[in-house]
Amino acid sequence: MQQPPQEIHAYGYSAGAAPAYGVGVVPAASDASPRPDQPPHQPPPPRRRLSPFRIFILAFIGACAIAGVVALLVWLIYRPSRVQVAVHAATLSRFLVNSTAAPPVLSFNLTAGLIITNPNRRVGVYYDLLHAEGVYRGQSFDRITLPMSFQAADCADRVRAVLEGTSAVAAGVSVVALGVVGDDDQAAVFNVDLWLDGKVRYRYGGVMTTSASTLSVKCPLVLQLMVPSRRVECTVNL
CATH class of the missing domain: 1.20.5 (Single alpha-helices involved in coiled-coils or other helix-helix interfaces)
Structure with missing residues (x-):
């Protein structure tokens, strides 16, 4: 006897029935359509080269x-730290004006013992330029170069600044304004400013050296002829 064909079911459907999307069957890519609220896929823009x-x-x-x-x-x-400068002692052995000359001439002899100290323990100092200049009542009477080139860390050096010779009195400065009459006036007191200026660089061990900085030092001295001055601490600007 011929038996009737059996129906084969898959996921609750017969073999002849068309499966619905979302129930055990993934639709083909060709059948998928983008959602209305989604923009169409666009390739990323090319990267801009620098x-x-x-x-x-x-x-x-x-x-x-x-x-x-x-x-x-x-x-x-x-x-x-900035360098430190002091005048240990200064002696003025000659300071007078020859008023008979035209223009008047100032004769001077000033010796100053300087103490220049580098207080840094691990930093050396290069002195590219270092000058000393004497100024009295706004009148510069000499300018010299000091023999300083390099100073090791944590070191104090003694330097002598010797200003001697003659200098013509600047135009417009009278002998009376200078107050210098002769070398026989031992009681006269002269307020002389000793200025130091130059260029310095700091060396940090063996790592690096800084660029040059301007050094300006003012040492106000109160002097009498042939009388050594006391120690004077100078003002350092760097």
Whole structure:
């Protein structure tokens, strides 16, 4: 006897029935359609390549930032202090004006013993230029170069500044205004300013050396002829 064909069911449906989406069957890609509220898919824009000029600018900014960080770290580690200057003693052995000359001439002989101290324990100092100048009542009467080139860390050096010779009195400055009458006036008191100026650089161990900075030092001296002065601490601007 011939038996009737059996029906084969899959997921609750017969073999001849069309399956519905979402019930055990994934629709083909061709059948999927984008949602109305979604924009169509677009490829990403191509990446913009940096020009050589932009690369150079970025590299320069990065190098400056690294250099600044390194300099800050070095400064925080070493913490440099400014140099210290004092006049141990100064002697004025001659200071007079020859009023018969035209223009008047100031003759002088001033010897000052300077103590220049580098208080830093790990920082050396280069003196690219260092000058000493005598000034009396606004009148500069001599300017010399001091023999200082390098000073080691935590060191004090003694330097002699010898100002001697003659200098013409500047136009408009009278002999009376200078108050210098002759070398026989031993009781006269002269307020002479000894100025130091120059360029200094700091060396941080073997790591780096700073750029040159301007050094300006003022040492106010109260002098009498042939009488050594007391120790004077100078004002240092750096």
